Amino acid sequence: xxxxxxxxxxxxxxxxxxxxGHQLIMDAAVESGGDDxxxxxxxxxxxxLAGCTGIDVVSILKKMKVIPDSFRVIVEGDxxxxxxxxxxxMKVIYEFKGKDLPMAKLEKAVHLxxxxxxxxSAVYRDVVKMSSEIRVVE
Numbered sequence: 294x295x296x297x298x299x300x301x302x303x304x305x306x307x308x309x310x311x312x313x314g315h316q317l318i319m320d321a322a323v324e325s326g327g328d329d330x331x332x333x334x335x336x337x338x339x340x341x342l343a344g345c346t347g348i349d350v351v352s353i354l355k356k357m358k359v360i361p362d363s364f365r366v367i368v369e370g371d372x373x374x375x376x377x378x379x380x381x382x383m384k385v386i387y388e389f390k391g392k393d394l395p396m397a398k399l400e401k402a403v404h405l406x407x408x409x410x411x412x413x414s415a416v417y418r419d420v421v422k423m424s425s426e427i428r429v430v431e
Contacts, residue, residue, distance in 0.1 A: 307331060338380065338417075339368040345413040346385060349406035357398050361391040370421075383417060385425040394429055403427055 306327035321327025
């Protein structure tokens, strides 16, 4: 299987793509010469990780018949000061909300995503120091 993304230059620093029928615009911040017309490409790396592992975790928990009231994935990335400015650490925070959520099942779902299913995590883990945390709030 091969994935192809076709990105077109719109104007100044802005680029546009259509992925899976959804339009996405990327641009640089004003202080970097852009017009702030869209998201920053580097931060999309964090969003890709959050989306990939989040989808896995929800899918696994559904099979376990565990449905939290809400669930969010927060990804923190530390960027080097020198060029090329790149992420050198990423921390994934899995935040579940609900009563009587079984921690063992939450941990298992997260572990399966991180170690077996999430392709984004698999790529990043080879080049970035990765860590994670599970939080349960009521």
